[in-house]
Structures are given as structure tokens and as C-alpha cells.
Amino acid sequence: MDQLAGKVAFVTGGASGLGLAMARAFSGAGMKVVIADIEDSALAAAAEEFKDANVEVITMKVDVSDRDAMEQAAVDTLAAFGKIHVVCNNAGVAVSGNAADMTYKDWDWVMKVNVDGVINGVVTFADRIRAQGEGGHFINTASMAGLAGVGGMSVYNTSKFAVVGMSEAMRQDLAPYGIGVSVLCPAFVKTNIYTSERNRPDALGGANASGFGQMDKEPAAEVAARRAEIIKNALPVEMFGEMVLHAIQTDEFYILSHTEHKEGLAMRGQAISEAFDTWAAWRQANNH
Numbered sequence: 001m002d003q004l005a006g007k008v009a010f011v012t013g014g015a016s017g018l019g020l021a022m023a024r025a026f027s028g029a030g031m032k033v034v035i036a037d038i039e040d041s042a043l044a045a046a047a048e049e050f051k052d053a054n055v056e057v058i059t060m061k062v063d064v065s066d067r068d069a070m071e072q073a074a075v076d077t078l079a080a081f082g083k084i085h086v087v088c089n090n091a092g093v094a095v096s097g098n099a100a101d102m103t104y105k106d107w108d109w110v111m112k113v114n115v116d117g118v119i120n121g122v123v124t125f126a127d128r129i130r131a132q133g134e135g136g137h138f139i140n141t142a143s144m145a146g147l148a149g150v151g152g153m154s155v156y157n158t159s160k161f162a163v164v165g166m167s168e169a170m171r172q173d174l175a176p177y178g179i180g181v182s183v184l185c186p187a188f189v190k191t192n193i194y195t196s197e198r199n200r201p202d203a204l205g206g207a208n209a210s211g212f213g214q215m216d217k218e219p220a221a222e223v224a225a226r227r228a229e230i231i232k233n234a235l236p237v238e239m240f241g242e243m244v245l246h247a248i249q250t251d252e253f254y255i256l257s258h259t260e261h262k263e264g265l266a267m268r269g270q271a272i273s274e275a276f277d278t279w280a281a282w283r284q285a286n287n288h
Helices: 017-028 040-051 067-081 104-132 154-177 193-199 220-232 238-250 259-285
Strands: 008-012 032-037 057-061 086-089 136-141 179-184
Touching: 008 017, 008 067, 008 104, 017 032, 017 040, 017 086, 017 238, 032 040, 032 067, 040 057, 057 067, 067 104, 086 104, 104 136, 104 154, 104 179, 136 154, 136 238, 154 179, 179 238
Parallel strands: 008 032, 008 086, 032 057, 086 136, 136 179
Antiparallel strands: none
């Protein structure tokens, strides 16, 4: 989709961080933008930011894990702008800690947002975009944690590996309809995901449950200090909106920002390749 002016984008988790960077880039390219988010204060700030700009941007409060809410958001988007072309399944949350310490509520919360939220975005919008016959694009926000497992990140890794695999399959499925798919896989970025438990439902543990940076049973001050150090060394969000915009225009699949992880991923690929050789030798030695 090289011509984006006048097209319509729907961005989940759009009121801050990566989502807001996308909304800014899209509006700057002349697109109409729906900013969907669950956090009232962030939505209010985003609405204020775009209020006096000569752009078509609206905000909606949407829980991506709620299928009815996503359906209503699609209806409201069509009512406002007539069509939908670009969907950014960007909303995400994170917890960390030893896999042995993770509870069902930890797993359920992260999967509902990070996996079900993307599924809901696809089911809600894919056929609508296909039916329009004008092409389109999905941006699914995963993570470097969707390309390599990291100790202490089992729940988050699981959710983001799912998004990468889903995106790889979607790209093949939707290509015949002129619908592109990209997967965004950043490492540490200066966003609010590190305190995402602030929006954690009470039924799934609430705001005082474990969040990101809780590697063991540590005092809150130590967790806060670790988060602050991570954020200090993280990349700023500003460039990610432009990266996503470029990926849509050029139909790039992997959006990779943190080049320091290239060698580690290559080593992972090499280990997988060597495992094929190991098991081929085992089969031959054991007459299989």
C-alpha cells in the first residue's frame, strides 16, 4: 500500500507508546486514524494532542480481549470513516518471573491481551478489509521475545511466539487479496508496558499482582529500580511509527529495530540446524 493518504487505520494500544507513535506517523501521512485504548487518561491525552491539528483522528475506549467491544469498535469506525484499511494489533501487557512461580491468572491475563487481542483484531477486521476490495495491511506487534526464549519471560515469550507464527501464516493467507502483514519485533523500547499491571483486571490479579521486572520475590523498590534501568537504556518510540509506515508502504514483513540481537538469533538458527543433523545421525545409527 504505497498510497496511504485518505486511508483509514485502526490502532489498538494506540494512546501511548508504540501505538501513539504509529498514530502520529499515520496522521502525518494523511491517513484517518482511530486510536483504541483501554486507559482513560491516555485516551484523553491523545485526544488533546490531536485536537487542534488538521487531521482526522478519533479515540475509542476498547478492551481488545472483549470480542463484542472489538465488533462495536469496527462498527463505530465504519460509521466515522466509511472504511478500514490498516489494522495495528498493538495492545500488549507483560509479566516476568520464574515459570514455576507463574499462576493461572498471570497466564490468562497475558494471553487474553497479547494473543486473544490479536486474534480478535484479525477476526473482526480481516473479512471486512477483504470485502472492500481495496487491499489493506495488518501490523501485529510481537517482540524479540517472539523470536527467542529468555529465562524469566515464559508467559510473555509464549504470547509473542504465537503472534509471530500467526503473522507468518496470515501473510500467506491474505496476500491473494492484496492485504499485507507485518510483524513488529522490538526489544526494549521506552513505553508503558513495563507497568502494564496498572490495567490488570481484578479478576485476573489486579494492579497489585506481579508485573514486569519481578524476577523473584523481591521488594517493590528493587523491582522499580530494575524497571527504571531498563527504560533508561531503551530506544525511544518516535522512530517506530515511521518504521511501521515504511513497512506498510513497501510490504516488509519483519520489522526489526534492535540490531544487537542479530547474532543471538543467528546462533539460535544454527542450533536448530545442527539439531537436524544430530537427529539425522541418530536415526541412521538406530536404523530409523
